[in-house]
Amino acid sequence: MSAILTMIGQRLALGLLTLWVVTMIIFLAVELLPGDFAQALLGQSATDETVNAIRQNLGLDKPAVERYFIWLGDVLQGDFGRSLASERQISELVGPRVYNTLFLAAYAACIAVPIALTLGILAALYRNSAYDRGVNVGALAAISSPEFFAAYILVYFFAVQNAWFPSIARLNETTTFTDRLYMLFLPAVTLTLVTMAHMMRMTRAAIINLMASPYIEMARLKGIPRGRIIVRHALPNALSPIINVVAINLAYLIVGVVVVEVVFAYPGLGQLFVDSVVKRDMPVVQASALVFAVTYILMNLSADILSILSNPRLLHPR
Amino acid sequence: MSKATQNTWKLLRTAPPTAWFGLIMVSIYIVVALLAPIFAPYGETEVVDVAGLSIGDNPSFLLGTDHIGRDVLSRIIYGARNTVGLAFITTVLTFAIGAVMGLLAAVLGGWFDQILSRIVDVLMSIPPLIFALLILTIIGTSVINMILVIAILDSTRVFRLARAVGMNIVVMDYVEVARLRGEGLWWIIRHEVLPNISAPLAAEFGLRFCFVFLFVASLSFLGLGLQPPTADWGSMVREMATLITFGLPTPLFPAAAVALLTVSVNFVVDWFLHKTSGLKS
Numbered sequence: 240m241s242a243i244l245t246m247i248g249q250r251l252a253l254g255l256l257t258l259w260v261v262t263m264i265i266f267l268a269v270e271l272l273p274g275d276f277a278q279a280l281l282g283q284s285a286t287d288e289t290v291n292a293i294r295q296n297l298g299l300d301k302p303a304v305e306r307y308f309i310w311l312g313d314v315l316q317g318d319f320g321r322s323l324a325s326e327r328q329i330s331e332l333v334g335p336r337v338y339n340t341l342f343l344a345a346y347a348a349c350i351a352v353p354i355a356l357t358l359g360i361l362a363a364l365y366r367n368s369a370y371d372r373g374v375n376v377g378a379l380a381a382i383s384s385p386e387f388f389a390a391y392i393l394v395y396f397f398a399v400q401n402a403w404f405p406s407i408a409r410l411n412e413t414t415t416f417t418d419r420l421y422m423l424f425l426p427a428v429t430l431t432l433v434t435m436a437h438m439m440r441m442t443r444a445a446i447i448n449l450m451a452s453p454y455i456e457m458a459r460l461k462g463i464p465r466g467r468i469i470v471r472h473a474l475p476n477a478l479s480p481i482i483n484v485v486a487i488n489l490a491y492l493i494v495g496v497v498v499v500e501v502v503f504a505y506p507g508l509g510q511l512f513v514d515s516v517v518k519r520d521m522p523v524v525q526a527s528a529l530v531f532a533v534t535y536i537l538m539n540l541s542a543d544i545l546s547i548l549s550n551p552r553l554l555h556p557r
Numbered sequence: 558m559s560k561a562t563q564n565t566w567k568l569l570r571t572a573p574p575t576a577w578f579g580l581i582m583v584s585i586y587i588v589v590a591l592l593a594p595i596f597a598p599y600g601e602t603e604v605v606d607v608a609g610l611s612i613g614d615n616p617s618f619l620l621g622t623d624h625i626g627r628d629v630l631s632r633i634i635y636g637a638r639n640t641v642g643l644a645f646i647t648t649v650l651t652f653a654i655g656a657v658m659g660l661l662a663a664v665l666g667g668w669f670d671q672i673l674s675r676i677v678d679v680l681m682s683i684p685p686l687i688f689a690l691l692i693l694t695i696i697g698t699s700v701i702n703m704i705l706v707i708a709i710l711d712s713t714r715v716f717r718l719a720r721a722v723g724m725n726i727v728v729m730d731y732v733e734v735a736r737l738r739g740e741g742l743w744w745i746i747r748h749e750v751l752p753n754i755s756a757p758l759a760a761e762f763g764l765r766f767c768f769v770f771l772f773v774a775s776l777s778f779l780g781l782g783l784q785p786p787t788a789d790w791g792s793m794v795r796e797m798a799t800l801i802t803f804g805l806p807t808p809l810f811p812a813a814a815v816a817l818l819t820v821s822v823n824f825v826v827d828w829f830l831h832k833t834s835g836l837k838s
Contacts, residue, residue: 257682264679268695376575379827383767383819385774387794388812391801399804406802494684498775502798512687513779516694524694531687539682 246547254540261532262314266307269521319526322515329526333508337530339410340500340507344492346423347430351492352485355435359442364469366447378436386498390429394502397425408505426503430495434488441484445477479550486542490535572828579824586818590637597631601788621807623797629807633814635788641818643700643783644770650708651765655715656758660746662716663723674720677713685710686775698781707772711765718761722754756833763826767819774815790815 301309313320319329362371381389398406408422449455450473458468497509504510508527515523572580589596620629662670680688689706696702726732732749740748776782777791785792790811797808 257679260679261683264683265691268691379575379823380816380820383771383823384816385771385778385791385812385819387775387778387791388809388816391794391798391808391812395801395806395809399801490684494686497686498778501779512690513781516690517780519694521694524691528687528691532683535684535687536682 243547247544250540250543250547254536258533258536261536262311262529263307265525265529265532266310269525270303314526314529319529320522322523323518323520329523332511332523333526333530336506336508336511339505340493340496340509342419343423343426343430343496343500343505343507344489346420347427347434347492348489350427351431351435351438351488354431355438355485356442356481358435359439360446360469360474362439362443363446363450364465371443374439378440381432381436384433386429386433386495387502389432390426390499390502393425393429406503408503410506423505426496426499426505429499429502430492433495434492438481438484438488442477442481445480446473449473449477479546482549483542483546486538486545490538490542493534493538494531568832575824576828579821579828582817582821583825586637586641586821589634590641593634593638597628597634599628599631601632601635601786620810621805623793623807624800629793629797629810632788632793633790633811636790636793636811636814639783639787640773640777640790640815641770643704643789644766644773647704647707647711647773648762648766648769650704651711651769652715652758652762654708655712656719658712659716659719660723660750661742662720663727664742664746664750666727670720673716677716680710680713681717685772689772689776690779690781693776693781698784700783703773703776703782707769707776711769711772714768715761715765718757719754722757723750726750726753756829760826760830760833763822763829767822767826770815770819770822 317330319333321327322329322332325332358374362374365371394406397403404425405422406425408426410419410422414422446469450469455468455472458472459465463472496507497513499505500507500509501513508530511523512527512531514520515527569577569580620633623629623632658673662673688710689703692706693702696706727750729749732745735745735749773782774791777789778795780792780795782791783789785796793811794808797811800807801809
């Protein structure tokens, strides 16, 4: 048991180190900006005095290292500063949008994961059949489609040709949970389409890999039916790679929402991010990039830890 | 028929229909991209039909016209040149950086390998789209900047692969012999390592192209890639997006052009991977 704890400890330490390096990169990236915040804030016509006053006010006259730690301390307390464009507190701006983005990602995951696992297990069960080949070609096609293609196809057929679902997902305070689910159905299906294929293929590959091992052959020779072999004997051992790929795809979901949010005009973090990039609103870009990067790293970290935990060989050492 | 063409033909005859489909589609894209002015009925940015917008009413505009009256078919044909060309150049650059660095890391080892590998670890821990958008905000969105940012970010994946497969070759005796013979670094990489890892690298080239192509299309779709009036599939979808709410499928055509090329390349790579892994075992 201690071996597994050290492995997890190492992975956690590495994850924290990565997080720290990433905060440094995001901070430094903005430092590379020609001129500085004060100039960006005041524009071309500012006099030297006003620029200097703002600089002192924002603490920009301090050395970069000191400012980095001040910034990091503020960020850890949830204070990202103010937006250049709207002058609002960024934490107020980002907070509800993070919730919206996570809601959409979770919704998509609830649809994608069960379907992907079922299709993958069935493909492994009926290996090399017409069904397997069909699913495989379908998966390749889905991987190859840009998010906006899948999104607009769905909009064209299910929102315009048949007005079953709304083509944009604008929320307001009165939107109830069920309304939300209804409005977000097309965005969630789009995300499902683009992430499902990878999970399905990995599930199939993990199970097929195991089917060649001697203990499965033993089970088959004992006369256990195929379905039971897969569910009772192969699946527990395939769990580790499957959980890993599911978590990696959830990380991708959170990042992949950017394009989908823009298509459906959904007020999530991705749309705020793209808008701020266009407006060059640096503090907001910084904050959103940080939130995305941290979420992504944490998801990948949990992917690794879960796959260590679900590996039966590590759980029952000899 | 020479021996080489005979072998190629034999290989092609055994190819599954999906691979055939992929090969034919990729060839069509290349021809269209190279000969765009010959195929396109109208100019790239020529406004030909101000009143139009509808599809099928006017036989001279096969796919209709866009929001300001340019022929969509012509723009898609020119887009093949711009979008695919840009993605191809970026992929070549991605590959050059990734493969050279990866092979150097494999052959040199030691601190060089350590430093590069750690840098790559950090770069890969940040989602590429987010990282690219952050950097493009800072250095400004231009085509050159976009190519460089995507090439550097994506070369990390080529680096990992080239380093991993290179490592397997570097420990071979014949590499040791070449070293003892006093051959230089580049000679060893070119004559001993590269020929042995060309198959996985070739497959990776296809996969990287797909990734870069979708990446460029997404950036353009978000309005941060190729700028109008250049015909580009991603930005065409963005510009025409509102047409879809009027019941016109026009924005789907450039998007489909992106998807069709990616799926074709994927089919070819899939077959190739199957083939090369089959020959090895």
